[in-house]
Amino acid sequence: MKKILVFLFAALSLVSCGNRRAVLLPNISGKAGEVLVVMKKADWEGQLGVATRELLAADCPWLPVREPLFKLVNIAPGDMSNMFKVHRNIVWFDIDPQAVETGVKYLKDRWAAPQCLVSVAAHTAEDAVAMVWSEGDLIATYLEQAERDRIISNTLHYENRSLAPQVREVFGGSPHFPTGYVLKKKTSDFVWIADEKQYTNQAVLIYSYPAEADPFTLKKIIAHRNAIMQANVPGMFENTWMTTGEYPAPGIEYLKYRGRDFAQVRGWWEVKNDFMAGPFVSHSFYSRDGSRIIVAEAFLYAPKYDKRQYLRQVESLLYSWEWTEEESVKK
Numbered sequence: 001m002k003k004i005l006v007f008l009f010a011a012l013s014l015v016s017c018g019n020r021r022a023v024l025l026p027n028i029s030g031k032a033g034e035v036l037v038v039m040k041k042a043d044w045e046g047q048l049g050v051a052t053r054e055l056l057a058a059d060c061p062w063l064p065v066r067e068p069l070f071k072l073v074n075i076a077p078g079d080m081s082n083m084f085k086v087h088r089n090i091v092w093f094d095i096d097p098q099a100v101e102t103g104v105k106y107l108k109d110r111w112a113a114p115q116c117l118v119s120v121a122a123h124t125a126e127d128a129v130a131m132v133w134s135e136g137d138l139i140a141t142y143l144e145q146a147e148r149d150r151i152i153s154n155t156l157h158y159e160n161r162s163l164a165p166q167v168r169e170v171f172g173g174s175p176h177f178p179t180g181y182v183l184k185k186k187t188s189d190f191v192w193i194a195d196e197k198q199y200t201n202q203a204v205l206i207y208s209y210p211a212e213a214d215p216f217t218l219k220k221i222i223a224h225r226n227a228i229m230q231a232n233v234p235g236m237f238e239n240t241w242m243t244t245g246e247y248p249a250p251g252i253e254y255l256k257y258r259g260r261d262f263a264q265v266r267g268w269w270e271v272k273n274d275f276m277a278g279p280f281v282s283h284s285f286y287s288r289d290g291s292r293i294i295v296a297e298a299f300l301y302a303p304k305y306d307k308r309q310y311l312r313q314v315e316s317l318l319y320s321w322e323w324t325e326e327e328s329v330k331k
Contacts, residue, residue, distance in 0.1 A: 025109055025113040025115075026112050026113075028088040028115050030089065032150075033070055033308065033309050033312065034072075034073060034089065035143060036084060037074045038074075038080055038084075039052070039076070039077075040095065043093065046125060047126075048093065051132045052091070052132060053072060055132055056068075056091070056140060057071075057072050060311075061266060062268055064277075065306075067307065068308075082111075085112070088112075089115075090116070091118045095122055095124065095125055096123065097123050102122050103131070104121075104135045104138075105119040105121075107119060114146070114149065114153065118139055118142060148312070155178040155317065156320075158178050158179045159176055160178060160179050163183060164177065166183060166186060168324045170186070170188065170206075171206060172287060172288050173288070174206075174322065175206075175296060175322075181204075182195070184203075189209070190228065199302065199303070200301070200310060202299075202300055204317055204318070205232075205233070205295075205296075205297045207232070207294075207295050207297075208287065208292045209293055211287075211292055211293050215284075216254070216263040218265065221263060221284050222267075224295075225244055225282070226244055229241060229242040230243065235273070235276065236271075237273075237274060240272055242271055243269070244269060245268035245277060257319060260285060264284075266280070278299060279299070279307060280299035282296065288323060298315045299314070
């Protein structure tokens with residue numbers, strides 16, 4: 001495995017219902033995917049602001065047009081009123097030569113719930129720039145997971161409870177699905193669940209195949225994907241079906257989240273012999289008994305709209321996966 005990224009913040013999940021203090025806090029404000037950056041204007045216009053934008057407003061990968069990972073809103077520390085303190089995502093830079101304690105802290109539900117706060121304390125702006133780059137992956141992951149957790153929490157609140165049992169029946173586990181998603185297809189090794197509207201299609205495909213030696217290479221995952229898509233996901237016209245686009249080339253990374261190891265592939269799906277296409281992300285992992293590979297995949301078709309938030313919504317459902325016994329314990 002070439003790259004292993006461990007989500008260190010699973011224990012801080014915003015889905016947790018055990019935080020009694022959060023019940024007393026006001027609800028968060030701000031739009032999904034928005035981050036409030038608290039930083040002096042001079043720093044925002046200098047190298048610290050450049051580093052922060054390069055980290056958090058970088059292009060979202062595998063989208064057809066340029067869209068930032070997050071929309072950034074800057075305010076000065078002196079303008080941080082109670083109205084702004086309830087924002088959903090805050091990255092606060094405290095630049096003080098006399099600071100006793102410096103470093104990056106990851107805080108939850110400081111002034112509102114479910115809130116994500118990253119506090120960066122440094123003696124100088126140059127020190128803060130170094131912290132942004134040294135902690136960059138963790139900062140971005142913390143914000144991204146906070147957004148996912150809110151989507152999962154909302155999904156559990158407005159869940160279509162008829163769907164997960166049908167998936168667990170086939171695979172021994174399932175994501176959760178909000179109202180609006182419906183079952184489109186179910187076989188002994190393939191399930192297709194989607195929320196199809198006039199101009200958007202958010203879908204989750206779950207399928208499995210026998211485990212083999214070294215199953216989590218990009219080449220093997222894509223080969224199985226293409227065969228399964230051709231057999232199960234037809235296009236609108238005769239002799240058309242879903243496949244994997246070659247450009248941009250799909251990418252793979254190896255992740256661990258809440259005790260589950262999986263290979264994540266991001267790429268571009270397209271319809272063979274047609275002109276439909278869009279982004280997809282898949283999680284490949286062993287079945288509970290290790291005899292099969294299970295793939296949970298999210299894909300999006302939204303030709304009229306920006307895609308970052310739509311993809312984040314459907315991708316987040318993959319992170320809600322629970323094995324049957326885990327679901328039973330909850331009950």
